[in-house]
Amino acid sequence: MAPTSGSPKVSFTGPQIGTPVRAPKTAELIAGHLRRQIVRGELQPGRTLPPEIQLMEQYGVSRPTLREAFRILEAEALISVRRGSRGGAQVIAPEVAVAARYVGLLLQIQGTTINDVYEARMITEPPCARLLVERHTEDDLAKLTEVVEQLKAEVHSSKPFVPDPDTWSRLTYRFHELILQGSGNKTLAIQGAVLADIVATHLRTKIARGYDDEPSERFQRVIRSFTKFIGIVKTGDAAAAEKHWLSHMEAAAQFLLKDDLKTKPVVDLFS
Template sequence: MTNREAASLSAVSGSVRIPKTAELVADRLRTEIVRGQLKEGDTLPPETTLMEEFGVSRPTLREAYRLLEAESLIQLKRGARGGAIVSVPDISVASRYVGLILQMSGTTLDEIHEARIIFEPACARLFTERRTDDDLDDLHACIDRMRAVTEQDLDSNKAPEMWAELTGTFQAIITERCGNNALSVQAGVLRDIVRTHQKYALARGTQREGTWPAFRRNLRSYEKFVDIIATGDGAAAEEHWSAHLRSVGKILFGRGAGRASIVELFG
């Protein structure tokens, strides 16, 4: 379609928005990244090469770069060896945007955890049915580190943060390796929000009576869960993980804490 045809269509319909040239350039580069033609770590061709290829000015190309950078698809590095480097966005990118929508809708922590109880047990079942020996080894290694925290580092001020990090890693193994990318991403976004709250909640509750026994109970639950995974019983794993999350929810969101909007958490 020529520019004249596009302008004519816009005038007739009154509702068609013609993309800016920078957006079209960004679309082209984005497609190449998504399809794997441009891989993580690749450096895009020099600006002069791309300007000639797309028939655009330097300001237009740099505007396209800014669009891709905002999507975490490229990183811009300055200097003689700089340029636009292809990057792959992680789950935090999705969490940031979804979290913003949830904040604006007044979503509470209870709602986040309720959704997590729906998604994660399904991931646990798939993971159990598809796991590899390496997956099982990684879970055992994570539990060993959790055990070290509960047995040796409980008096450390960093213990709550360490525990939150380890449990987050354990949960990430389950959801990210379940073999279903759609479930993995949705579960990961929810988990990221809960982990943020968990760090704050544990830090505030380090001196609360009963905190460390709760850690030890959770550790036993993780150990039992891994034993179930080892048997390959997906249904039992799903049931156990659902019960585990409900128990954790009582600890993290008890005494009305779950009624707080996530605006209070991230704002």
């Protein structure tokens, strides 16, 4: 009998009949069960899991199987295992750094350029600046101001000013990070955080190469731009904040991407 008009079409995209389907290993099932408990907050960071013998009885598995499950969770940075009589598996908080390393590897494998990374940031960060104005707290303003004060201290720390690549890249990226966090959008904040290592490494490379003009003046302009942004946030002008931050990032990109670093593959930064 032919289907009536409007009947939904059912498609099956899974394995075809006869195709072997690998059943999850017992260790993977145990790791999955513990992972869900950690993600849901049922197992809090800092808590030590029950002794191995107790878990072996609970899951009905051997010690090698349980330890394989532990290795899976260790690789995901969800637990830390200490061996010995006083050892055990302790829950640790998931870190953005774990995702950052993996995303960084994916970008490197695909031959992603630095320009590509900056383009993505310029698409996502200015709208976050707008959201920051609408959702910011006094604590957000205090943290942004603290970064500016630390940058000022760096500029005045030596005459002539010679920026330390590690310190300057860390502080300026912290300002970007605070905008993403202050936007209130956790997805965008984490997305920005996973690019931190790439962006900071690129900035360190650029600073280490030197400048075509007076470094003190260039870095003073960064501080003035950051200060202006904080002032805009205080006025509550969301549109102006978004416009200013886009302008700031475009100006920064002109400086940071004007030489061969623009087309430099991400992988070369870490080689």
